[in-house]
Amino acid sequence: MNAKSFWPKLVPWRKDYRKADLPADALAAIIVTILLIPQSLAYAMLAGLPAQMGLYASILPLLAYAIFGSSRVLAVGPVAIISLLTASTISQYAGEQAIAAALLLAFLSGAVLLTMGLLRLGWLASLLSQPVMSGFITGSALLIAISQLKHFLAIPVSGHNLPEMFSTFLQASDQFNGVALLVGLLSLGLLLLCRRYFSTLLKHFGLSTDTANLLGKAGPILAVALAILGVQLFKLDQAGLSIVGQIPAGLPTLQLPETNWPLIQELLPAAIMISLIGFVESVSVAQSLAAKRRQRIEANQELMGLGAANIAAACSTGYPVTGGFARSVVSYEAGAVSPMAGVFTAFGIAITTLFLTPIFFFLPHATLAATIIVAVSTLIEWRSIIDTWRFSRIDFAALLCTLLFVLLQGVEAGIMAGVGISLALHLWKTSRPHIAEVGLVPGTQHFRNKDRHKVICSGAVLSARVDESLYFANIRYLEDALYGEAISREGIEHVVLMCSAINSIDYSALEGLESLNERLHHAGIQFHLSEVKGPVMDQLKQSNFLSDISGKVFLSQYQAFNQLCNELDATLTPRI
Template identity: 55%
Template sequence: MREAIRRYVPILDWGRHYTRSAFGNDLMAAVIVTIMLIPQSLAYAMLAGLPPEAGIYASVVPIMIYAVLGTSRALAVGPVAVVSLMTAASVSEVAAQGTAGYAVAALTLALLSGTILLVMGIFRLGFLANFLSHPVIAGFITASGVLIAASQLKHVLGVSAGGGTLVDILTSLVAHLGQTNVVTLVIGAGATLFLFWVRRGLKPLLTSIGVPGGLAGLATKAGPVAAVVVTTLAVWGFGLADRGVATVGDVPQGLPPFTLPSFAPDLVASLAVPALLISVIGFVESISVAQTLAAKKRQRIHPDQELIGLGAANIGAAFTGGYPVTGGFARSVVNYDAGAETPAAGAFTAVGLAIAAVALTPLVHDLPNATLAATIIVAVLSLVDLSILKKTWAYSKADFLAVAATIVVTLGFGVEAGVSTGVVLSIALHLYKTSRPHIAEVGLVPGTQHFRNIRRHKVETDPSLLTLRVDESLYFVNARFLEDCVQDRIADDPAIRNVVLMCSAVNEIDYSALESLEALNHSLTDLGIGLHLSEVKGPVMDRLKTAHLLDALNGQVFLSQYHAWCALTDRTADRTAAAE
């Protein structure tokens, strides 16, 4: 019972071994991450179309909940760029931005996403995320990065533009270029260039003048904070708000409020599919980051428990003024690099953000939206990886088409259409590849008991014996393909008297494949050809023994392919060895 409780509440496990040293490291990591998250949370809330405080609210309670239920020692949960963009795309379909209905819809989306993740975790359905292939995920994130960066250009220019696709965004920007606010452009472009330089050039500069590597790294990560401070002081000191520079404005002081999402059937139905897509994308991003960081310290991540932790975190966001959250790459890496040892670092970060929400929000009144936009642009462009197109083209044309289609659809039709396309293409690719399994005709390697592909190796064959190695489990999608392959081969060679299916790579035979094998056995019997099986795995054989195939089989089941070879050919010397 205690083990079960510790499995579902991991804090009871790592909390028993919590040390003073771990406390110090977690606290230091929390300070660093908190400084980074304040401007980032405000920026991602703006990306989601929500008031800036929603970003901070979404970073307080969800982090605390994950610290109790999550299994990653370094994952930092909160708003992330891709999920924020998907939130804006989904919620804008059911409510106008800036209205109370928009905020309620975002809360409802978080609740639905959290519920989906929680249910998946309880029923151990984490494996479903594997149906979204890595190339497709990479294509979607790349396209989303481009969309996000393009959507923030309006804040850099200081114009009112919009659109859900790249063409719409660029068309709107061009149409409003004449309204560009020069002061805003200077701030936004300057902040963007500064942040790019900080990311690439500050650390080498500091290390070249003798600053220790760790301190130089911290200074690099604090770059966005410096941009926020300088531009905010500039707006306040020179009264730039009076010259048309848009700022964050008044941000309510206080802890995250208790909020209620809507349970209206129409709204829930409208947001159900977007919530599912956000859940899948968020979980894939989160588990990828968590496993990568855990591997560096030889720790384990439990995907199903991660679903529960993320689900509960999203439900917490729904009732505390937030919106959908997940584990973020940038914040998690910073958390890890800063020395976080346990999820307590996340809880300390939440406390720091809560203090900021209570005491520091007046300080961001004059923070320019252009600076927040610059923060987003620099962050998301690091996600853009167009090299995935070159890599997949060189390795697999099918994967290239899937990646290219995902990118094109996301840019041309929006994030929901893009991620839906990615899911469909991932499943379609899997079905296509397994529907045409690799089936090799094999022969005996001279002087050995090994069998290899006759097209790749010099092997011995017998004109009366056809041996096919099936390199895939057999199920309803590919069962007929195997049957057709055998029929085509024996039609071309009347000398064949025995067919052996080498099943060393077959892990499963479903009922449709069983029926196909029975039909093949019947057909070969009519032709006077024996059907045999070799190297059938134990679990597969156990299943076959419950059916009629083995009783009706006109051939034999051999322990190894070499036994089959000896028994079915004229190698009399080998038959003695096979019998032994």
């Protein structure tokens, strides 16, 4: 196989890539590289790892994703949430052991993602509902922002939740450093001003709106440059200000993480959680950007791309990565056409690690902390919380519980609690399905809820519709509701269950229907079904239910109502 036929098959976007797209991808790469350098350093600090590991995690992972991923503009690398999860997972280790744990965590995350991709398990991400993700992301963003105050105050605060952080803060509050607070606040103020006014200022100098908006993203670089200059001019490091210090120059060493089976067993649960959360975050960003260009994202291919990126991170002294929101949006707005922009970005970061690391020697940790706070502030979804409260109290309960668990118990407990609460609330909600007595809309063959419409009902035929599939959690409620309503009315001879909203039944539901049929039969009432969907009918045919039912199975509710009323010559009563 020659190169011309090999590369399009290995890299799908390569087949329609044009040389004319190179300038756009190169420009986007320059902008993203400028954004990514301070972010990579800051997120490595957030993960509790040496600064250079943030840069290393932004080289080979980008190349791996460019080969195997499906998004054309997604920018892969360290992100805040995954860095926080990494820090929480490896916090019990120190020094070289922590680095080894981070490498192995990235490798396990990549292996989990690749396995999910090969098994086409992209649907597993749906287990994390949007309210749970909103609560998790908002809680994590608040936790990240609060955790960075230790760099503002120069107090060695530790812990994975608010109570632990507050406790250690009180114990070490005497170590407060005013210089660190001043540098942190100035950096934070500058970053916020750049975010709000820098683009407008650039427009006054004659730059186009698009160019000004793109260059406005370079605020972190400006803050970093001024902070480094300030430390050198005023020798703030001699006043107790914590700085990054020496960052080893050169490209990362390529090697597989050391196999440590006891450590693998300890890290695997966290790796699975990081994989799911990283996948959900990445796919949501990729899909929203792809939709703007009428492109498609293949969820299972994304699993392969992210898996390969994490394996690459593990083999190049990085740590777990995923698609980042901020840098992906910047890449999109900068005009990136293909993953080639990620390839160029990887080369830009590589050049930085080779030649530019001495520049960051005097970079204050307080400035990196300010960068993190400003970055995660966009993740706090206040609007989503308000909208969820208005739309569904049940979903809001899941969101709020997830958020509180993240803040009070930590990120792992938060996401596990959110998933558990969502499943529990779903079971509770579907265990009491909406059951409506329906009647015939005059002049039509349609049946509607008698409490909402003016319809015709029969004193001898009870027509009911259940708006839920039937399974073990709700069949007893349906059985008791229909039986209780039928025997409580005088003259009821038939019960017709309208099945238009039933998409499936399980074995427990089948037994419940058989029990309801038997109970009604003993009461002298015939039980009928109408509008049974094909898959449900196929299930019923695999049992004895159709031969044991006391009544019939009708094609439509109108047919059932009309035939039974004619047979009984039943009185029809309009109801409002």
